[in-house]
Amino acid sequence: MSNHGESVSVWFKSTKMPERIPLKEDFRTDVCIIGGGIAGLTTAYLLLKEGKQVCVLESQELASGQSGRTTAHFVNALDDRFFNLERYHGEDGLKIAIQSHSEAMRKVEQIVRAEGIDCDMEHVSGYLFAKDDPREDVLQRELEAAHRGGLINVEYLPQSPTGLSVGACLHFPRQLKLHPLKYLSALTQIILRNGGQIFTNTHVTEVTGGENATVKTQDNCLVYCSSIVVATNTPINDTFAIHTKQAPYRTYVLGLKIPKNAYKNVLMWDTLTPYHYIRIERGETHDLLIVGGEDHKTGQNSDPNLCYERLETWTKKHFPLAGNALYRWSGQVMEPVDG
Secondary structure (H helix, E strand, C coil), X not given: CCCCCCCCCCHHHHCCCCCCCCCCCCEECCEEEECCCHHHHHHHHHHHHCCCCEEEECCXXXXXXXXXXXXXXXXXXXXXXHHHHHHHHHHXXXXXXXXXXXXXXXXXXXXXXXXXXXXXXXXXXXXXECCCCCCCCHHHHHHXXXXXXXXXXXXXXXXXXXXXXXXXXXXXXXXXXXXXXXHHHHHHHHHHHCXXXXXXXXXXXEEECCCCEEEEECCCCEEEECEEEEXXXXXXXXXXXXXXXXXXXXXXXXXXXXXXXXXXXXEEEECCCCCCEEEEECCCCCEEEEEEEEXXXXXXXXXXXXXXXXXXXXXXXXXXXXXXXXXXXXXEEEXXXXX
16 A cells, blocks of 8 residues: 555566655746656656656655556557547547657657666557457448548457457457556666755645646646646546546556466557556566556445455456466546547
C-alpha cells in the first residue's frame, strides 16, 4: 500500500521517482503544466526542447496517479472497437484516433532513443482475440475498420500463434511496451537538467486562461504564465464541459508469477465487456504475467476482492502455468460516452 492507501503497481518495486518540494512562493514561467504523469512530463520535455521556460505542478508525487498504475501497453489497437469509433465519428474521426496513438508511440520511442533512456522498451506483436464473444463477426468488422483507418498491416489469423487456445485473432505488428517509471524517472532528470522546474505536493485549485494566465495552488501561491497545459487524468479546468460527457471506471490488475519464457513476449487483448488486457514482464528468476480487467463504474462495486478473484479465475483458465499473484493494484480510467 502507498502512503495514500492505494495499491502499488509492480513498477514501483524497481524504480523510485525523484522527489521534489512543494511550490512555496509565486512563480513566473512561459508554460505551466498541471500533472506530473506521462502526459505532463513528456509535454514539459518537448516544450523545453522548443526553448520554453516550463514548470510542472503535481498534486501528490510524480507518477502517483494513473501513470504509475498503468500496464504500459503503448498501442494503436484501441480498446474501443474501431467500428464503433467509425460509427460515432466517421472515417475521418477514426483515422485521427489511430494516427494520434501511432504518433504518440513514435514520439515516445524517439525520445527514448535520442536520450538513451534505459526503460526496457521493445517492439512486440499484439493480438486481439474474441474467445467467448457471442458476436461471430466482431473480428472481421474490426479488421475492415482497421484497414479503413489506415492500419493496413493488421491481419486476420485463424489461430493465435501465442500457443493459447483462444481461436482466431487479429495481429497488430510493432506495438510497443516499456517500463513506465524508468522512462518517467529518466525524463524527470532530463527536464531538471535542462532548466525545467518541477513541484510536487502542490495541489492546483484554480486555473485562469487568457492573456494573463494564472494558476492558483492550495497554499495560495500563483504561477503567472503565457500558457497552461492541463495534463491530469481528467481535466480540472472546466468541470461541466468534460465531466458530463464521461464516467470513471475502476480497473484491476494482477501480476502473477510464471516460469521464465513460459509464454511468448506479446501483448494480448480480448473483445469482451469488460475486456482483458495481458502482457509479459521478463524477470531474472521468473517472469510476471500482468493481466488487467473486471472494469466497472466507480462506486458500483463495493468489494474489490471479488473483482480480483474473478480476474484470477479467468487468468488461470487461459494461462494454466500462472502461479500466485505477487501484485494486485487498481486504477481509475475515464470513459467518454461517445467513445
